[in-house]
Amino acid sequence: MTNSIGEIPSSEAFLVIGSNTTENHPVIGSMIKHEVIHRGKKLVVADPRRIELARIADVYLPIRPGTNVAILNGFMHVILKEGLYDKAYIDERCEGFEALIPVLEKYTPEHVAGICGLANPDDIVKAARILAAAKPMALYYSMGITQFISGVNGVKSTANLQMMLGNVGKTGGGVNPLRGQNNVQGACDMGALSALLPAYQPVIVPANREKFEKAWGMCGCSLPEKPGLTIIEMMNAAARGDLKAMYVMGENPVVSDPNTEHVIEAMEKLDLLIVQDIFLTETARLAHVVLPSCAFLEKEGTVTNTERRVQFMNKVVTPPGDARDDWWITQQLARRMGLQWNYTRAEEVFEEIRTVTPSYAGITWKRARETKVQWPCPAVDHPGTPTLHKEKFARGKGLFTAIEYTPPAEVVDREYPLTLTTGRILEHFHTGTMSRNSRILDELVPHGFIEMSRADAAALDLVDGEMVAVSSRRGSIRIRLRISPRPTPNVVFIPFHFFEAAANRLTIDALDPTCKIPEYKVCACRVEKLVAGDGGAAC
Amino acid sequence: MNESIRLTVDGRVVSGQKGQTILEVARNAGLDIPTLCHHPRISRTGACRICLVRVNGTALKTACTEPAADGMNVVSEDAELASVRRSILEMLLAEGHHNCLFCDANGDCEFQDLCHRYGIEEPRQPLPGRRRTTDTTSSKGLRRNEDRCVLCGRCVKACGEVQMLGVWDFTGRGDRTELTADCGGPVGESSCALCGTCAQLCPTGALTLQPVNGTAPTWETRKQTSVCIYCGVGCQIDFHTDSKGRLLYANGNENGPNNGHLCVKGRFGFDFVQHPERIRTPLVRRDGKLVEASWEEALDYAAARLSEIKAANGPDSIAGLASAKVTNEENYLFQKFMRTGVGTNNVDHCARL
Ligand code: SF4
Ligand code: SF4
Ligand code: FES
Numbered sequence: 064m065t066n067s068i069g070e071i072p073s074s075e076a077f078l079v080i081g082s083n084t085t086e087n088h089p090v091i092g093s094m095i096k097h098e099v100i101h102r103g104k105k106l107v108v109a110d111p112r113r114i115e116l117a118r119i120a121d122v123y124l125p126i127r128p129g130t131n132v133a134i135l136n137g138f139m140h141v142i143l144k145e146g147l148y149d150k151a152y153i154d155e156r157c158e159g160f161e162a163l164i165p166v167l168e169k170y171t172p173e174h175v176a177g178i179c180g181l182a183n184p185d186d187i188v189k190a191a192r193i194l195a196a197a198k199p200m201a202l203y204y205s206m207g208i209t210q211f212i213s214g215v216n217g218v219k220s221t222a223n224l225q226m227m228l229g230n231v232g233k234t235g236g237g238v239n240p241l242r243g244q245n246n247v248q249g250a251c252d253m254g255a256l257s258a259l260l261p262a263y264q265p266v267i268v269p270a271n272r273e274k275f276e277k278a279w280g281m282c283g284c285s286l287p288e289k290p291g292l293t294i295i296e297m298m299n300a301a302a303r304g305d306l307k308a309m310y311v312m313g314e315n316p317v318v319s320d321p322n323t324e325h326v327i328e329a330m331e332k333l334d335l336l337i338v339q340d341i342f343l344t345e346t347a348r349l350a351h352v353v354l355p356s357c358a359f360l361e362k363e364g365t366v367t368n369t370e371r372r373v374q375f376m377n378k379v380v381t382p383p384g385d386a387r388d389d390w391w392i393t394q395q396l397a398r399r400m401g402l403q404w405n406y407t408r409a410e411e412v413f414e415e416i417r418t419v420t421p422s423y424a425g426i427t428w429k430r431a432r433e434t435k436v437q438w439p440c441p442a443v444d445h446p447g448t449p450t451l452h453k454e455k456f457a458r459g460k461g462l463f464t465a466i467e468y469t470p471p472a473e474v475v476d477r478e479y480p481l482t483l484t485t486g487r488i489l490e491h492f493h494t495g496t497m498s499r500n501s502r503i504l505d506e507l508v509p510h511g512f513i514e515m516s517r518a519d520a521a522a523l524d525l526v527d528g529e530m531v532a533v534s535s536r537r538g539s540i541r542i543r544l545r546i547s548p549r550p551t552p553n554v555v556f557i558p559f560h561f562f563e564a565a566a567n568r569l570t571i572d573a574l575d576p577t578c579k580i581p582e583y584k585v586c587a588c589r590v591e592k593l594v595a596g597d598g599g600a601a602c
Numbered sequence: 603m604n605e606s607i608r609l610t611v612d613g614r615v616v617s618g619q620k621g622q623t624i625l626e627v628a629r630n631a632g633l634d635i636p637t638l639c640h641h642p643r644i645s646r647t648g649a650c651r652i653c654l655v656r657v658n659g660t661a662l663k664t665a666c667t668e669p670a671a672d673g674m675n676v677v678s679e680d681a682e683l684a685s686v687r688r689s690i691l692e693m694l695l696a697e698g699h700h701n702c703l704f705c706d707a708n709g710d711c712e713f714q715d716l717c718h719r720y721g722i723e724e725p726r727q728p729l730p731g732r733r734r735t736t737d738t739t740s741s742k743g744l745r746r747n748e749d750r751c752v753l754c755g756r757c758v759k760a761c762g763e764v765q766m767l768g769v770w771d772f773t774g775r776g777d778r779t780e781l782t783a784d785c786g787g788p789v790g791e792s793s794c795a796l797c798g799t800c801a802q803l804c805p806t807g808a809l810t811l812q813p814v815n816g817t818a819p820t821w822e823t824r825k826q827t828s829v830c831i832y833c834g835v836g837c838q839i840d841f842h843t844d845s846k847g848r849l850l851y852a853n854g855n856e857n858g859p860n861n862g863h864l865c866v867k868g869r870f871g872f873d874f875v876q877h878p879e880r881i882r883t884p885l886v887r888r889d890g891k892l893v894e895a896s897w898e899e900a901l902d903y904a905a906a907r908l909s910e911i912k913a914a915n916g917p918d919s920i921a922g923l924a925s926a927k928v929t930n931e932e933n934y935l936f937q938k939f940m941r942t943g944v945g946t947n948n949v950d951h952c953a954r955l
Contacts, residue, residue, distance in 0.1 A: 068835065068859045089797070089865030090835045096766035242834025244952070246933070247926035253933040255924035255951045261934065266947055279942055287917065291947030297921045306921055306948075308911045310904075312936055313925030314952055335907045341880055343892075352904045353892060355881035356928075359831040360841060360849070360872065364929030366829050368836025372859060376929065379826040379841045380849060380875065384882025385897065389925075389932040393939050395897070399905030400943045404935075412931035435859075489795065490866055492832045493952075497927075498867060500874035503742050503814060507796070507866070 065451040066201065066237035067370045067437065071098060073235030076105035076197030080221070081131055081207020081584075085115040086489040088205070088241045088369075092116065095203070105197050107190045109134050110207065111484055112514075112549040112556060122190040125551045126179040128484045128585040129211055129471035134187070135220040136468065137175030139227055140167045141191035148195070149229030156455065157226050159463035166465040178468060180551070195228055199236035206243060206486065210583040212472050214575040219464045226461045232452035242369035244493070245359075249367035252420065252438070257291035262420040266290055278419045293579040295320065295572055301329035308335035310396075312389055313356065317345040318494035318562050321570040321581045322537050339392055344496050345562055355386040362388050364409045371437045371448070373426050471585045472573035475553070479535060479587035481519070482554045483569060486584075491560040499560065511561030512545040513590065518552045520544065525592060533557070535588045538568035544590075555590065559583075609674035624665040624676055625653060635678045636687065636716060639754035640666035641803055643862055644763050649755050652687055652716065656680065688720045695722060697777060699733065699749035700806075706745065707807030709820035713752055714806075734780050740790025743812050743870060744801055746781075751808040753779055757800035764863055765797045796866040802853050811851050815873045818844035827855050830868040831927060835860060837868050849876055912944060921948035 071094045085092030092115070098104040099119050108120040109131070117123040126134050142148050143164065153160050172184035181187065194200050202225050208217040221238050222231070230236030242248050254261035264271040272286045292300055298320060300306035309330070320326045330336060330349045338350040341358045361382040367373050390412060394404045406412050410428045417423050425440035425447075436447035451457065475482055490508045491498040498504045513533055515525070525531060527546040532539060533555075542557065542564040550556055559566035571586040605620040611628050618627030623646065628635050639650040648667035655665045656677040665678070677683070695717065702708045716722075734748035755772065758781075762768040769792050773782045783789040801809040823842045830837040838858025842850045852869055856862035884900030885892040895903075911919060922940040924933045933951070940949040 088833050088835050089795070089867075090837055090860045090863050093764060093766045093797075093863060097763065100766060101763065244834055244926035245829060245831050245836065246928065246930065247834060247952070249930040250924055250926045250928075250933045250951045253924075253930050254937045255933045255949055256937075257947050257950050260941075261937075275941075279938065281942060284942075286941055287945055287947050289918075289947060291918070291949060292921055294923065294950045294952065297923075297948065297950065300921075305919065307915050307919040308908060308921070310908070310920070310922040310940075312923065312932070313927050314923045316923065316952075319952055335904075335911060337904050337908075341874075342877070343879070343881055343885075347881075348892075350885075350892070351887045351907070352900055353881060353885035354900060354904070355884060358875040358880070359927070360828055360875050362929065364931050366836065366929055368829075368859060369834035370836075370859065372836060373930070374829045374836055374838065374858070376828045377826050379828055380843060380847050383876070383880045385884070386880065386882060387897070389928045390935050392901075393932070393935045395901045396905050396908070397935075397939045397943045399901060400909055402939070402943050406935070409929065409931045412935055416930065416934050435857075492867060492871070497831060497874045498871050500877045500879070501814075501871040502873055503796075503812065503870040504867065507742055 064237065064239040064241070064370045065231060066235070066239055067449040068094070070235045070237075070450070071095060071201070072102075074098065074104065074199055074201040075235070076107070076194060076200040078107045078109075078194055078200060078202045079116055080109040080134070080202070080204050081217070082203050082205035082241055083110065083112070083114045083207070083486060084203060084205075084241065087243065087487050089489060091203075091241065105193045107193055111551055111554050113551075114549065121193055122186055124179070124181060124186055124190060126181065128482050128554060129213070130179040130468065131208055131211070131217040132213055132220050132466055133170065133175050133178040133468040135217075135224050136167055136170035136466070137172060137179075137187045138191040138194060139163070139224055140170040140175070141172065141188050142195050142227060143167055145192070145195075147192070148227045152229030153227065156232070157461040157463060160227075162465045163223060163463045166467060199230050199233040200228060201230070201236055201239060203239045203241060205241040207584060209240070209580055211580075211585065212573050212575050212582045213469050214580045215577045216466045216469070220466050222461070223463050223466070226463060231461060232450065232454070232456070234450055237450070240369070243487075245368075246366040248369060248371060249365070252367055252422065253416070257293050261416065262422050275419065295574055295579060295581055298326050298329045301333055304332060307333060308337075309333055310337045310339075311346060312339045312393070313341075315340075315344040315346045315494040315496055317349070318559070318565060318567065320572075321567050321583060322572040323565055323568045324538055325572065339389060340496075341386070342496055342500065344494070354392050355384065356389045356392060357382045357386050361386070362409070365413060365431050367438070372435050373423070373431050373438065374435050375432045472582055473536070473571055473585070473587045475587045479589045480553070481588050481590060483533070483535065483586050483588040484554060484556050484584050485559050485566040485570060486556065487560065488558045491558065493560065495560040495562065510543055511558060511564030511566075512543045514545050514547045514550055514556040515590065516550050516552045516554075517546050517548070519555070520546050523590060523592060525590070530593055532591045532593055533569060533588055534591070535569040535571070535586055537571065540564050540568050541593065555588065607670060607672040609670055609672065609676060611676045612678050618670050622670050624655060624657075624663070624668050624670045624674070627670045628665065628676070628678065633678065635665050636719065637666055638712060638716065638752060638805055639756065641756050643803070643856070644756060644759035647755055647759070649753065650690065652690055654683055654686055656683060662686075684720065687716075688722065691717055691720055691722050694752050698751065705750060705807035706810040706817065707750075707820070711807060712805035737788050737790075740788035741794065741796070741812070742790070743796035743798055743866065744789055744794070745810045745812055746789055746808065748781055748808055750806045751781060752806055754805060756803040756805065757781070757809050760800040760803040765795065765799050767793055767795055769794045770800060796870065797864060798866070798869040799854070799863055802862070811869070814851060814870055815849050815876060816844070818850060823850060829858075830864070832867045832871065837864055839864065839868055841872065849873060908944065917945035918948060920944050920946055924949060924951040926951055
């Protein structure tokens with residue numbers, strides 16, 4: 064997030080696009096609802112499903128999955144035509160606006176309504192006016208923007224809109240991606256990325272490598288310079304036989320990655336699979352070596368939340384059996400492979416992180432324990448940074464990028480006539496390793512389901528609660544039907560937490576060309592009635 | 603904008619800001635005024651009148667709602683105020699059915715504390731007590747025993763102002779007043795999202811959380827703060843454990859980005875940590891089966907195989923997946939290991955998934 068959770072009361076309006084906030088980031092969802100209901104703030108929601116926030120929105124736009132760029136361009140078209148943009152801000156703080164103008168030309172409300180499947184083009188105009196009138200307006204998004212082959216374009220479009228309205232660098236404004244996992248921000252900050260060293264320093268830049276070679280005392284040896292493989296590329300390389308070994312710490316790609324069949328096939332081909340986890344997950348079952356690690360309440364250390372806040376986790380309970388801290392296990396492997404590591408506590412690792420991660424430089428272990436600083440925090444006397452790009456953009460000027468709408472990789476056809484979108488539900492999390500092993504959460508929602516509109520269900524002669532077959536070009540699953548007022552007709556939704564009815568047997572592994580994110584949020588599928596005797600045993 | 607004011611509370615000059623209540627100014631100055639319906643996370647209520655104070659020698663005002671004013675003279679307790687408080691407490695005690703022995707909140711109850719503080723024993727005159735709703739089973743997250751309800755309305759506001767679902771409301775009047783979930787019916791069938799905030803804010807044992815993993819007397823539990831493992835909001839959570847280290851229940855920590863609020867996952871989704879199926883020893887595959895091994899065996903084997911594969915096929919034939927569920931320190935060491943120990947940039951995690 065460019066801004067902070069604590070700034071939500073300062074926002075005059077919210078645009079929530081591609082985020083089912085009240086289920087996936089519920090505490091933030093409630094805070095936004097509070098502002099809208101008790102303090103009369105404006106809310107525009109764009110989402111293929113009539114999510115909870117849609118019910119209280121001033122304008123709700125039920126857009127087709129994969130049409131975010133179009134709707135955002137549509138808002139900007141109206142804002143441009145009606146002269147509602149922040150000219151002074153654009154002149155002073157941004158560049159590249161001229162290049163955007165001609166591209167926006169054709170995104171008229173009518174054209175955009177056509178792409179997005181909206182009945183009423185005037186809703187786009189109405190929404191754009193609301194968003195432009197309220198200052199500051201905060202934009203919130205999540206995987207509903209990024210998990211597309213046009214994910215990077217979607218992200219850039221959100222920035223275009225917010226710069227055009229002068230909302231970046233303002234308290235209560237900003238472009239606010241909601242991070243889906245407790246430490247996904249920190250894992251990125253720490254360089255658990257194939258092309259980036261800690262603090263997003265590209266590995267391809269020789270000066271960066273030199274700096275780390277020195278800091279890590281590599282005496283003569285050099286860091287690999289070629290950016291590595293991303294998660295989906297790893298699976299493909301393994302399937303081809305190019306990748307021979309994988310070391311997996313606390314991940315469950317068999318359930319979390321798209322196109323499950325392909326992932327299992329790839330993993331089975333490996334000569335060595337090391338899995339370090341707290342449970343014998345679907346992935347761990349395929350491993351050659353399984354290393355038991357501590358769960359979050361069994362260790363101390365820092366994690367960084369969606370607003371870049373570095374928070375301290377205390378050790379609450381003792382681990383079972385012989386389970387060990389993840390850092391301890393990694394160190395043991397490192398020492399056996401010739402590294403002279405001698406960390407005795409997480410604190411020592413954190414103090415080293417500070418020296419190579421400029422955005423964390425001012426956060427000492429002690430400070431992390433006592434306060435909750437937001438990075439960038441370059442020095443020990445620096446208070447941290449609640450709002451990014453305040454005086455100027457990190458790169459100097461805010462850069463507009465002209466973006467065209469491109470359709471998703473797979474469109475519906477006669478054979479696969481429905482659009483499948485995937486995501487999470489309130490009660491469960493990711494691959495279910497944690498939430499489905501928690502008694503109350505498991506009892507609340509024990510099974511997977513497919514959510515479908517009443518109209519679609521009627522057309523297929525299906526009733527609520529019956530088991531149905533869902534297939535895509537990649538695979539097929541059996542799953543319980545849930546008729547719901549939320550999806551728009553021709554769109555169905557499956558949460559991906561349930562391995563026995565795994566959404567990712569259906570999803571497509573098409574990737575965004577730049578950031579390699581898979582297109583989880585849209586593929587074509589078909590739903591069929593199960594014939595008698597075909598039973599509902601699958602889940 | 604902020605106009606500062608000075609007033610006297612119990613003979614001490616204290617300062618505050620215009621717009622603050624007497625209670626806020628007094629508490630900031632470290633002075634104690636008893637309250638029951640007040641809670642800093644919800645709007646001002648003024649329902650219980652426990653916080654009555656004497657203003658400028660005569661008027662009795664509820665400190666939790668009365669704006670502090672410059673030059674005010676406040677007395678937080680005298681004989682009359684104490685006796686008013688006592689009779690309120692006695693009435694509440696007589697009206698309900700407070701059997702502390704069976705109460706989840708015993709030892710951690712604001713009402714019990716006040717009764718101790720004001721030396722309340724058996725109510726002097728019994729009131730025509732009326733049993734209200736008890737429902738400890740319909741909801742997977744909440745237990746309700748309204749015989750312990752003091753009608754403070756905190757739960758109503760917790761749901762209506764914090765969680766924003768408005769499940770609870772009062773119905774009826776006078777001694778017939780009681781809570782209702784949605785428009786009647788058991789709370790387990792209401793629109794409740796099981797955030798547990800109403801139970802966290804309930805000052806008594808009228809609304810409590812369903813036990814996740816067992817219970818223990820409140821005075822035997824320990825509390826330690828950590829961060830929720832689920833989404834990226836990073837709610838801070840106070841986890842309570844019993845003397846054997848068993849995880850019991852979780853409350854939102856008010857100093858976190860969540861201001862004390864939680865969702866159902868943070869509130870109830872932690873017992874996986876103590877699940878019997880946790881892996882307890884390293885496992886190594888032998889003859890196609892995963893069998894238990896010592897750390898030495900497992901690590902030696904893993905490292906030897908990694909080294910062999912690296913020697914035979916080069917470092918880029920090896921890849922590592924770090925994790926968005928472990929700490930910064932662990933992710934940092936993991937990528938450092940892949941880059942320096944293995945010698946590849948093939949390191950990623952599920953940021954995109
Ligand atoms: S648990 Fe949460 S949602 Fe349910 S009634 Fe209480 S405050 Fe409302
Ligand atoms: S309690 Fe809920 S909202 Fe808070 S971090 Fe956990 S999952 Fe997210
Ligand atoms: S605490 Fe002030 S009226 Fe209840």
